[in-house]
Amino acid sequence: MEKENTFPSLVGSFKDRFNLFFEKRNREELKKYFSDVITACLGDTPIGVFLFDSEVKTIRPFVEHAHPVKREDFITISVEVKKFLTEGKEEPHQFEEWTLIPFKRGTNYKGFVMAHQVLSESEIQLVQLLIQIWFQANNQLELKENNEKLAEDLGRNLHNLSVVRSIAQLVSKAQDIEHLLGLILKVAVTTVNASKGLLFLENEESKTLELIRTEGVSDRELSENKKLSISEYIVDGIHEKVIASEEPILLNDVIDPASSLQGWNSLISVMCVPLVMKNNVFGVIYLSTKEQTPPFDHEDLNVLSILSSHASAVLDQARLYTMASTDELTGLYTRRYYIQRIGDEYKRCTRYKRHLSMIVVDIDFFKKVNDTYGHHTGDIVLKEVANLIKQAIRVDIDTAVRFGGEEFVVILPETHLRGAWQVAERIRKWVEEASFECGEDKIKSTVSLGISAYPENGAAIEDLFNMSDSALYRSKKAGRNQITAIPSL
Ligand code: GH3
Ligand code: MG
16 A cells, blocks of 8 residues: 555656666666665565676676575575576566566666566566666766776877887987986886886897896896896796797796795796897897786786887987997097087086086197008007097096097086196197007107187187187197197196
């Protein structure tokens, strides 16, 4: 009786309930709401909603712990239910005190609603209607979740893209390949959240892989392992497979070789990708996780592969760039590089009021060396003088350039005129003292030098080269094998 009265009012509020189906935030919430509404609509009838679980070939509750159908009851009728299922009944079905209603839409047969009551036709229709609404709302949520996943993937791709872009930018900033390799490895490690990164390159002569850069490897570990071959860093020699197949590899739950060296076995996840240039594998990037950190997945492998292919291209470019910026005979920077570089130095000095000195060096009577001993011998002298200049300056701070035939320029940042004089004097003295051995001959040579410094020269920074060059001219005029400074010291 009571049910008769409440039923129409429930139907009356059905519109509101219908709308609420479409306001659920996720599928769990929707499930729960569906169960609640069916229970409310059917009054005090115990209801259970069960889904087929094709994986374990059984049925499971639609909402965990939320089905008032008791387990005993379920067992009692389970034989009937099985029959209902195996016969694939698609129509609502009445058992003695039970009603089973297929939970389906079209061919999408998910399970059934079970009520511990013989339901009326209109009640069954109401349940069927609710099932259809659930399917609609569920589809909508699925779409929303897919969209969110798409957005997330897109976000990740954009992130990858920005990684790729940052790699591309590195080439213009990196001063040399070594530095660039370090940056590439760093980007790889941070992008996929690796704990350790190793970069190996092939030694062109020995054709073996050499450890070039590491990231996240302690000095202690390195000094202990320095002499170890690649197979002792890398799980199961997977780099060989990577090199042979030119395909990246991802392995989970493998024993960390570093830990087994220490006498225990920790399980980690590793990735190894090839660096390929013109169909030639010239190195590998190897990354690993720490025990108890999340393992790598295929998305990580994808990211790393994209990164490594760009890194390869960038390295190739960097190689060309280095070739263009390095003089073949002397190994000093080229004039082309100087032109590119000096503008930045000038800017830095004026902007931050920094000191900058310049030395111009020219070999004395070099024409005579060529004329007397031949061009080849001249080349050897040039090379040796360049070596002396290189040794006389600070690594990574000063820049030595072969400016022309037998003329060199040295840029000395953060250096006063007095400091530049000391470097110039070192070069002058070392060349004067050196004997260049060319076969039977021992050749002596000297250099003349001109120096100038900013801001001591009292002129614009752009005049630095011209002032150093005029200083050199004065050294030549005054008899060679000497230094002239502008302003004079
Ligand atoms: P000064 O003391 O006035 O500088 O006299 P110099 O003979 O050194 O100067 P000059 O400019 O008359 O001659 C420079 C010579 O350097 C001429 C050129 O053939 C030679 N030279 C330039 N580049 C090279 C090179 O790459 N190898 C060799 N062997 N000689 C070169
Ligand atoms: Mg000369």
